[in-house]
Amino acid sequence: MTKRNLIQIIICFLLLVLSAGCWDQVNIEENGFVIGTAVDLSNNDSDGNINISLTNQIVSPDELGTPTNEGSENPPFINLTTTGDSIFEINRKMLKEISRVPFYGHSRLVIVSEKLAHNPELFASMLDVFIRDQEMRRGIKIIIAEGEAKNILDIDPKPEKLPVMHIDMITDNSYKSIEIIEPVTLGRLHDYLLHKNSYVLPKISINNDGIDYSGAAVFDGTNDKMVGTLNGLETKGMNLIKGDTKEGMIKFKVNNHIMAFDLERAKKRIDIKVEDPKNMEIFITIKAEGKLAEMYGSKTLSNPSYIKEMEDKISKKIEQLADLTIDKAQKELKLDILDIDKTLKEKHYGTWRKIHKDWENKKNYFSNSRIHVSADVKVREVGSTDRVKEKEHE
Amino acid sequence: MSRRRMKTQRRKRKTNNPEENFSKILHKDLEKNIINLKNMLDEPNDLVIRKFMVGGTDYKCAIAYIDGLVNEDLVYNNIMKNVQLFANQKQLPNVKTELFDVIYKRIISTVDMDIGYNFDDLSLALLSGDTIFYLDGIEQVLITDTKQWEARGIEEPISETLIRGPRDGFVENIQTNLVHLRRHIRDPNLRLKKHYIGRRSKKTLVVAYIDGVINPKIVKEINRRLKSIDMDDAPESGYIEQWIEDSFLSPFPQCLNTERPDKVSASLMDGKLAIFLDGTPFVLIFPATLASGLQSPEDYYERWAVGTLLRGLRYLAAFISIFFPALYVALVSYHPGMIPPKLAFSIAATREGVPFPPFLEALLMVITMELLREAGARLPTTIGQTIGIVGGLVIGESAVQAGIVSPIMVIVIALNAIASFSIPTYTLSISFRILLFGFLFAAAAFGLFGIILSYIMVNIHIVNLKSVGIPYSTPFSPTFLKDWNDLILRSPIPTLSKRPQYLETEDDESGDLKGEKQ
């Protein structure tokens, strides 16, 4: 009895598997691997609706070649642009234009044009599908492009083969430079979008001989609209204050000699006096360590007072950079891009609860606070030599 | 079922037939006995019957044996010569029964001698290579052991070669095999219980175990199952295995077979049981577990770190031989996102132009692989190698060139085949190949979801499977953590001082870490 039942179950199972399976089967070569996407604002249509144009960079593996079989001369990718008013709709439209099914599982980048980012709410709504769709990964990087975003997907990617991979690798190397902010992933952006706080995204632009990846775009958290930019120096200051940097270079001058300090570790500490919310005092202490990387001039380094002098100069320079950024944030942007709000929440939760709605808006407690920066720099190493050239007369 | 019943009926008819009903008892008259014997065997030309007189008397006697099964020197020197010549020098009694006794006790000088009382004893002995001694006027015969026949020499078993380890293997002769075993285990508690298997073939089957080590319940159960065997002949121990195994629906072998005496003796020491069958070098070892199928005697001969690494490698091989093609199919047709981008693009590029979906491609290659393997096994070794080259080069290379399969698929199948060859137990590696097909179908239908559900199903089957009452999945589950020091990890020999717990042995200590026990 039970044996017969068992056999029946097995037969049913096999039939089911053979007849009913295979809904989702898509052979790997039938996928159009989208590795990067550029989103632009296209002209409004007749109804006055905003139209988005989406450019997907789709890899054509055949042209990419295999290790034994070099690809052909054709570019190994296709940039496909389609226009519509929802991303999902655009994706469906794209099916009509290309034989392959767009597959976003290997997507690396989303590049959004500045023009689109300036549009309130549109930026967040556009990203919704990227976060919601299961195929997309939370590690996709978001970059803001100056000018048309889709042009960036057309750059010459030498020595890489794919423009997206080229940009992706450049952003990965950003930890070596203090003028660039760390790449922002979709996962983190999700966090940003859910909060009302302002945030910054990295910026990219095309210059004569390739791409320029520097600076940052500032977004207002209340309506997720891009409100301004930071240039390289300001980004540097912001990075120092936020303590996001692990490595970086700071140029300074001692006796008119240019010197370069290689920052290896920076720690920040923020103390806030919250007695009077309308007039908060914020103390930022930056502790930095590093080594001397380059030195013009030929003074000996074995003199402790000289090292001390250098350290003071570097501290001054850091404070100066930080003040520049704070000035911009408080006066021009009136946005807390320095994440001081976070510290307030962690350490003074009660005060934060009371004022967090007005931190950046209306009463703008942030702009009214007084921020003091002090830096403490230690030069740990001087490299492998004391002096490279002979002592000059000074 | 019905066929067996018919057979029994036929047999019954035969025995009822008065003409063929040779008297089961022996006659006093020598001639009558000889005629009976000839009738029973239908006067074959290898039956030798020699009649002569007991030396110095008028008593007729005869010897009978089958030519080729006996050592004729032995028959001549120890039986005929003694009876004819040495009997002369002795004072022989006149009474026939006494004479028979004297011949039995004093004259015939072979080691193993017995008295036969009826034709059943006699025919079995005669056909096994013994020599029969008749004395006229006596209703008994003497059965002397004179067995000797041409046999294969002892060689290293081809099916289980080791780099390090004894080079001897079992042969077809059960006596030789038991000698092998005796030489490995000199324990007085080694028990060799004889059974006769086969209605017509009457093969000798010996159950070997060490009393006081093995769990008596296992012996009892095996004996019970052996008694239930009813078939004409058991040409190979595979017949025995399939008759007494727990579940015939299972793809897994529920006992191990081996040609290696060292493996058998090690298993007996662990508290397992071995079944020897005359006529085959393959010895069955009960009970078996999944883990024991992935062990090789060499694990113990090499140092522990090597043994452990080899075991780990074998578990990896088992994984690859079951899952690899299925995983490839699942990833390529359902989850391209899981493959790192560069590899994914490269697979996509190589699959460009392949006309079949990955599942068919894999099925095609796996079947080709099986054909190659089967062809190689059937052919003589030298031609077998040619088949390997033809298969490897022609099918692999040309199929890729012709665009029928993608190169990565060839790698997948090749790796899978190598992995399945590196599993030490041939029967287990075959069952893994069966599972492979199941997983391939599941992967084609439901991707990873199908694979994991099939894996769960295999596990359900394994936990419900038993080998002579011992769960097949032990010591993984039911968990015997103490047995894990000889599972994937093979601890240093001195620490392996306990017999496997899952066997519930009577004596659970096989040594003492602290040295000799006082």
Place this chain on the structure above:
Amino acid sequence: MKRFDYADEFISEREIMIAVPSIVIGVGALSFPKSLASMTIAADGWLPILVGGVIAVLITWCIAKMSASFPNQSFLTYASRIVTKPLALVLTFIFSILSLQIAIYQMRQIADISKQYIFDQTPVEVIALVFLLVVIYAVAGSRVGLFRLNALFLPIILFILLLLIVFSLNKFEKEHLFPIFETSFMEYVKGMDSVISSYTGFGILWFYIVLVKQPKKAPKSAAIGMCVPVILYILIFIVCIGVFGNEVTRNLIFPTVELAKNAEIPGEFFERFDSVFFTIWIMAIFNTATLALDVSVFALTSIFKKTPKHKILFILSPIVYIVAMFPENFLEVSTYGTYIGYTVFLYSIFVVILLYTVGKLRGVRFSD
């Protein structure tokens, strides 16, 4: 020394220790950080997990202790001795229905999540059916076989979870965990509310203790077993908050799977961890579903003594399937889940208290 006899149908207390976390860890672990994070501030949610966990461990211990004090008696037998046969029958029947519902809920959830994370077009009905067939195959086998399955799968499940936590650590930001202890008392209570429904399943002890060879040791092992999910839940929750932050966690539908999606595998061997993680997690859900279905069958066989186990199983299976296909969308399914979670939890407490007080009042001897 004898651990099991020839062809043994008993289990050891260690198998109870494995079965308890096996049934508790299921779909709940994938989604609980969401509801918990939405009730609490930052990482404060660990406190409700801990408190809820301690309560769950206590109840587990009580159930095991009570069952063990009637060695070799089934729930129906000793419940009849305490609260008369008709009432005991009703209690058993309710148990059976509730565990059946756990099985139904798990099956529906696995189908939904599979559809979301590994399939796209395949209908939920088919995914659920395939899963159900495997579950039936397991339950149709021997009961000790289920415990052996648990012992085979649980280490794999714990391992993959550990791997998930390790791979997530490099994205872990400890700032997300602050501020601590800012949640108000009422929010804690509400948080505990949402945790409790992920702790259900220990009700199986009412029925399985009778299979244990040495029931005296069972309460301790059951309690230890119950600690495993408590610790795991705390770890998962803290890692979720640390990686995503409270705000994101409360907006993700299955934070634990998203955690896997977020994880980075060193060496880029696999590109996506979420498929691997979820595939392995199917084993966990399978464990829960089979044990739940088996308890349901077990309870019913103790009521209908003459009907064979397979018959009951084959009658129940279509019911499971049809009821599982009932809810229309994600929201209904999760409401259904929370409701079952509660009911089972509260019902277990209710039965413990009922049996204990009535037993004391009527002077039934609880042997030790």
